[in-house]
Amino acid sequence: MIPDDEPDGDWTAPGVFRCAPGVYRIPLPLPNDGLRAVNVYVVADGDGWTLIDSGWALARADDLLRSALAQLDSGLGDVRRFLVTHVHRDHYTQAVVLRREFGMRVALGRREQPALEVINGPDRRGPVHLGRLRRAGGQALLPKIAAQGEAPHDSTVWEFPDDWIEDGAEFVLAAAAGGERVLQALATPGHTQGHVVFADQSGGLLFSGDHVLPRITPSIGFEAVTSPRPLADFIASLELVRARPDAAMLPAHGPVGMRVHERVDELLAHHAKRLDATLSAVQDGRSTAYEVAEALPWTRRDRRLDELDPFNAMLATLETSVHLDLLAERGLVTAGEENGIAHYTT
Numbered sequence: 001m002i003p004d005d006e007p008d009g010d011w012t013a014p015g016v017f018r019c020a021p022g023v024y025r026i027p028l029p030l031p032n033d034g035l036r037a038v039n040v041y042v043v044a045d046g047d048g049w050t051l052i053d054s055g056w057a058l059a060r061a062d063d064l065l066r067s068a069l070a071q072l073d074s075g076l077g078d079v080r081r082f083l084v085t086h087v088h089r090d091h092y093t094q095a096v097v098l099r100r101e102f103g104m105r106v107a108l109g110r111r112e113q114p115a116l117e118v119i120n121g122p123d124r125r126g127p128v129h130l131g132r133l134r135r136a137g138g139q140a141l142l143p144k145i146a147a148q149g150e151a152p153h154d155s156t157v158w159e160f161p162d163d164w165i166e167d168g169a170e171f172v173l174a175a176a177a178g179g180e181r182v183l184q185a186l187a188t189p190g191h192t193q194g195h196v197v198f199a200d201q202s203g204g205l206l207f208s209g210d211h212v213l214p215r216i217t218p219s220i221g222f223e224a225v226t227s228p229r230p231l232a233d234f235i236a237s238l239e240l241v242r243a244r245p246d247a248a249m250l251p252a253h254g255p256v257g258m259r260v261h262e263r264v265d266e267l268l269a270h271h272a273k274r275l276d277a278t279l280s281a282v283q284d285g286r287s288t289a290y291e292v293a294e295a296l297p298w299t300r301r302d303r304r305l306d307e308l309d310p311f312n313a314m315l316a317t318l319e320t321s322v323h324l325d326l327l328a329e330r331g332l333v334t335a336g337e338e339n340g341i342a343h344y345t346t
Contacts, residue, residue: 042068053252054098082099083107115194171185195237209251212251239268298312
């Protein structure tokens, strides 16, 4: 008997949990990651399954996915395809590895193609972000990040998908109780340029990936190929989802149980408040993204920038950069550059 998903339970606990008729959640572990786990959703598709996201390509994640599918009297050979919300490692790479063994199809948002080309090219993600960090005035973080070393690059987990998902594409699944379930892909750039969510309008569900998360706001501006205006993209994508009929939110990280509109309203308010705080820091005389980030609280625990580990301090600094760029776009600050470092003034 598969238990119903409990919004107040430990969402990272291994197992398989029923979210809706024919829809199950399988949390898979992440290594050394504050997010702790990623939710993979298993959706009935005739005599097989379509999976939303796949997890990080780890032996432990593979074992837990196989075990959870066994509880559904199934195996990986019953998986027809992976629909992946975005190209980040914890969502995409296990699908690539499993495809070699079982032959299921893997689909990814069309606008992730440039990122995959860079990830597999000579200028991979690490050097790209270090350059952005320098421009943000974060030179103090560079030796700390270098001391952590660069993760080995395994191009075999970054192969291209079988199918590119276009905005508005519909995936028709044979529902468990008969009839059809239609998942419509909606382009939601921001967290990454090619991020997509999947709307099951008749079922009142939204598989929201990292676009709408119940407890945190996703990182913005941390990808291999960044949009010229990632925060503006993210806000526009939130507004797009808010304009649609409300739905139950099935996020990639965190528990189920929230409604999409409620959480989108909270995220829009959060970024409005963040923009105000960023502007205030510039008005107080801080001019680089790193200096502004030092003045802002981070995480739900309101930590200082120097209390974060180097990787998350880099994320915070790069996210501050995109907030400053949006303020500049709105004419509230003036952006300039000196010796390769971006400065902002009022």
